[in-house]
Amino acid sequence: MPSETSKNFINHLLSSALSGLKLTSYLDVLDITPPSNPDFGDYSSNAALILSKKLKINPKEIAGKIVDAINNIDLEGKLESVTEQGGFINFKLSQKFLLNNLGTIIDQRDLYGCSVLGEGKTVVVEYFQNNVAKPPHVGHLRSSVIGDCLLRVFKSQGYKTISDTHIGDWGVQFGILLYAFKTMKPDMEVLEKDPINELNKLYVAMSAKIEAQAELRDLAKAEFKKLEDGDEQNRKLWQLFVDESLKDFERYRILLGVLPFDYNLGESFYEKHMPEVLAEFQEKKLITKGETGELYIDLESFGLGRCILVKSDGATTYHLRDFATYLYRRKQFNFLKNLYIVDNRQSHHFKQLFKSLELAGYPAEKDSTHIDLGFMSLPEGAISTRKGTTISLENLITEANKRALKIIEDKNPDLENKEAVSKQVALAAIKYFDLSHNRKTEIIFTWDNALSFEGNTGPYLQYTHARIHGILRKSRNNTELNAENAERGFPRLSASDSASFRDTELSVLRKLIQFPEVVTQVSQDYFPNNLCNYLFELSQTVNSFYQEVPVLAETDETLKSFRLNLITATAQVIKNGLYLLGIEAPEEM
RNA sequence: GGUUCCGUAGCUCAAUGGAUAGAGCAGUGCUCUUCUAAGGCAUUGAUGUUGGUUCGAUUCCAACCGGGACCA
Numbered sequence: 001m002p003s004e005t006s007k008n009f010i011n012h013l014l015s016s017a018l019s020g021l022k023l024t025s026y027l028d029v030l031d032i033t034p035p036s037n038p039d040f041g042d043y044s045s046n047a048a049l050i051l052s053k054k055l056k057i058n059p060k061e062i063a064g065k066i067v068d069a070i071n072n073i074d075l076e077g078k079l080e081s082v083t084e085q086g087g088f089i090n091f092k093l094s095q096k097f098l099l100n101n102l103g104t105i106i107d108q109r110d111l112y113g114c115s116v117l118g119e120g121k122t123v124v125v126e127y128f129q130n131n132v133a134k135p136p137h138v139g140h141l142r143s144s145v146i147g148d149c150l151l152r153v154f155k156s157q158g159y160k161t162i163s164d165t166h167i168g169d170w171g172v173q174f175g176i177l178l179y180a181f182k183t184m185k186p187d188m189e190v191l192e193k194d195p196i197n198e199l200n201k202l203y204v205a206m207s208a209k210i211e212a213q214a215e216l217r218d219l220a221k222a223e224f225k226k227l228e229d230g231d232e233q234n235r236k237l238w239q240l241f242v243d244e245s246l247k248d249f250e251r252y253r254i255l256l257g258v259l260p261f262d263y264n265l266g267e268s269f270y271e272k273h274m275p276e277v278l279a280e281f282q283e284k285k286l287i288t289k290g291e292t293g294e295l296y297i298d299l300e301s302f303g304l305g306r307c308i309l310v311k312s313d314g315a316t317t318y319h320l321r322d323f324a325t326y327l328y329r330r331k332q333f334n335f336l337k338n339l340y341i342v343d344n345r346q347s348h349h350f351k352q353l354f355k356s357l358e359l360a361g362y363p364a365e366k367d368s369t370h371i372d373l374g375f376m377s378l379p380e381g382a383i384s385t386r387k388g389t390t391i392s393l394e395n396l397i398t399e400a401n402k403r404a405l406k407i408i409e410d411k412n413p414d415l416e417n418k419e420a421v422s423k424q425v426a427l428a429a430i431k432y433f434d435l436s437h438n439r440k441t442e443i444i445f446t447w448d449n450a451l452s453f454e455g456n457t458g459p460y461l462q463y464t465h466a467r468i469h470g471i472l473r474k475s476r477n478n479t480e481l482n483a484e485n486a487e488r489g490f491p492r493l494s495a496s497d498s499a500s501f502r503d504t505e506l507s508v509l510r511k512l513i514q515f516p517e518v519v520t521q522v523s524q525d526y527f528p529n530n531l532c533n534y535l536f537e538l539s540q541t542v543n544s545f546y547q548e549v550p551v552l553a554e555t556d557e558t559l560k561s562f563r564l565n566l567i568t569a570t571a572q573v574i575k576n577g578l579y580l581l582g583i584e585a586p587e588e589m
Numbered sequence: 590g591g592u593u594c595c596g597u598a599g600c601u602c603a604a605u606g607g608a609u610a611g612a613g614c615a616g617u618g619c620u621c622u623u624c625u626a627a628g629g630c631a632u633u634g635a636u637g638u639u640g641g642u643u644c645g646a647u648u649c650c651a652a653c654c655g656g657g658a659c660c661a
Binding site: 031033035036037040044046049052053059085086087088303304305306343344345346347348349351372374375377382407408410411412425436437438440441442443444446448449452453454455456457459460462463464466467468470471472473474475525527529533536537540543544546547548550551552553567588589 | 591592593594595600601602603604605606607608609610611612613614620623624625626627628629630643644645657658659660661
């Protein structure tokens, strides 16, 4: 079973020291983090600085008392030192502690980094949000990649997860598409072969026509109205659009290598729930009728304007559909958290949604979160399908595969399964590009940045993992005890072995202990880029080690097996981390 | 017009009140007879402006300059 993280260990030390000094009431405002400069130790706390402000006492004095109190606790040899420096309390873990953790990683394997924090709790994650009859482009990547990562992280922490694409399959745009389909007579043969692109072409063409001839909009709207009213022909066509799109989404899901979705509950699914939702809001006296007959919830007093549910022409808005969605999920899944992974253009909408639900008596501001994403744009401006400034997901993946394959031909021409590996590498580059940025940052897409294979990239992490496996492979081939080792691992250092390690080896050990707490952090603040940063730093550290210290050439058997254990554990952590990012870890590349 | 987000090195980004503002790319100089050079080592280079709060500000507050988004 997952064991206590080292951060928790430090946290306990600090709590008991503070409770000895009768200062526990301040515990929740304190911070324990790995310091920016590792010379200060493995963990630092600002406890004395905070307390000095609250109690108006010199920070050094408080820090000294806390340090003394911690030194009076039986540390079982887990700490090398705890010291006060510039008001901070710095903790340095002992070699014994670090080696113990190394054993833990090797024992837990794929489970290192998992916890049971989320046991018995359900989290609903909505992401991808693809639109029917439109091909996804690079902008859609973010929601799906970050959503997939968060889903994996939640699962690793023991949460029950429910994923839903919440596809866009309803609205006036289907009126436009239906009208286009009927009047522009699509080529049925092309439609058969490449339905989504063909439907999208129709939609784009009709949108342009409407822009030029405004009166056509009413005809399109009428088609949507007929669809809403259950017109047989329109229903049939709409169903065709949806079916083809679902097939297409599944193709992309597999191409992207993201986990299967539990639900594809589109906006149309909530259609039938809308009258009762509207009735409920009306009963709660939240609905106002506007000057032109529209129905809205007045949120002016919260600085949020009006939340329109039914337009003056009687058409429902996606606000109303989102109310229905929330209520359905609440009833159906009994979630602890309901997360929407959507770009920040929807921020206003979600504020309105949550506030309105609060007014209706639901705790939406607490149990629901809009995980807002900065949206992606191109150097020349916004991505727009209609203006033609777009890069389809399909082209992106194709181009990435091409570039990855070329690099493999170049660097490792003897590799056996080049095609398969190049796909893994290509996806790593694409996904890591999105995941490694702060999710709120508005990224500017360029081919060379998005498909980079050097430096702080997915392929760099994969490469680090692969070259470690190169050593392990060779080691297996060189020794007769490989069969045994495979099961038991390499001989481990016992507590009595007082080997002295190089700095670079200790740096790797120190980095390895941080993994579980980084994963836990992501499950709490939803910033996968911190996991990327961590894995990048770990890789840099182990690559320095790789350069500096020979493993297989080492003649001291004790040291050699320590190093084999060290790299085994590192490869394991990189692999576990990459898995959480949704990236594969090939053993050769 | 109202609301909101952003401005960090030549470029793309980290740092969500902490210690000397970190990376990658690009540039410069080393480094493959050796476990994969997709690597390693060294080096150049930055917080839009002006105030304020704080022991401590890229981070919080105010104003201004510049850019995006949403609502109308």
